[in-house]
Amino acid sequence: MGKLSMTRDMLKPIAIYALVLAGGAFVLQWLEYKYLARAFAPEIYIALIALGFTALGVWVGHRLTPKTVAPAFERNLAALKSLGVTDRELGVLELLAAGRSNKEIARSLEISPNTVKTHIANLFAKLEVERRTQAVQKARELSIVP
Amino acid sequence: MGKLSMTRDMLKPIAIYALVLAGGAFVLQWLEYKYLARAFAPEIYIALIALGFTALGVWVGHRLTPKTVAPAFERNLAALKSLGVTDRELGVLELLAAGRSNKEIARSLEISPNTVKTHIANLFAKLEVERRTQAVQKARELSIVP
């Protein structure tokens, strides 16, 4: 359910829209009532008012809806499992995607650089790539890393 | 200006909402008219109708606004300029971000691998990085590449 979640910076435009609509409401109502009240039955007239302001509201609601949805990265655990990527390899992959060198990754994880190379080689095989830049790209596509 | 751009898959929900609102309009109008018409002046009554349906419209408009905005990558030309990244360097950067090797980039652009290395070295200096994975990361942050 897409709730109308209010944020502080939405209040100002809302107030502006509210004022515009309130003002417009009275003007339209008073002016058009004079001409339409006699031409249509009250039910028809009110229905027109309702539809008109509904349309206006749709537009306003559309404008108020934030365009940029929060990133909200969710790791694709299914992909990880189907590829057979282990926890340790995932840890290496994250540092890899962060632009770290093998030596830095080794220091971070407190393991030998040789072990890092082993993990990365296994990752390459599982991701079906042969370069670390490609590995990062593919991992991103698969939502394994942000 | 955020236009209410219509897409084919928005038409069905719109039709549903329209029917709901139209039906609700007549019911509400007929029922409440009986009770409120005598309690308030017509102007007040109509204003209430207008405000109520505006609120309803706002909610509908909010619901109709697509949550997931299209990717719509827009290159940050300002960043490119402020960093002094040239057109050629940008071309190299794109292939770099695609996971290509220097040799592949050279073939794609029909230039010498040495030239590619020069461009990449210049890119590293301008992006203030020292590894291609970091360059890709930074370029992405700056919206230079998707």
Added chain:
DNA sequence: GGCCGTTTCACCCTTTCGTACGATATCCAA
């Protein structure tokens, strides 16, 4: 003409990366 930015290329050297082996240790389930 002379200057500047851009693009191109070359050479040398060091470091990093990637690959291909093998090896050991642990843990857990069959």
Added chain:
DNA sequence: TTGGATATCGTACGAAAGGGTGAAACGGCC
């Protein structure tokens, strides 16, 4: 207890990548 998955580390070698420097060619601009 045997086997498989995982994690660890090693060696060795070739391939990329990266750093430093220099330079030629081109076009635009003053």
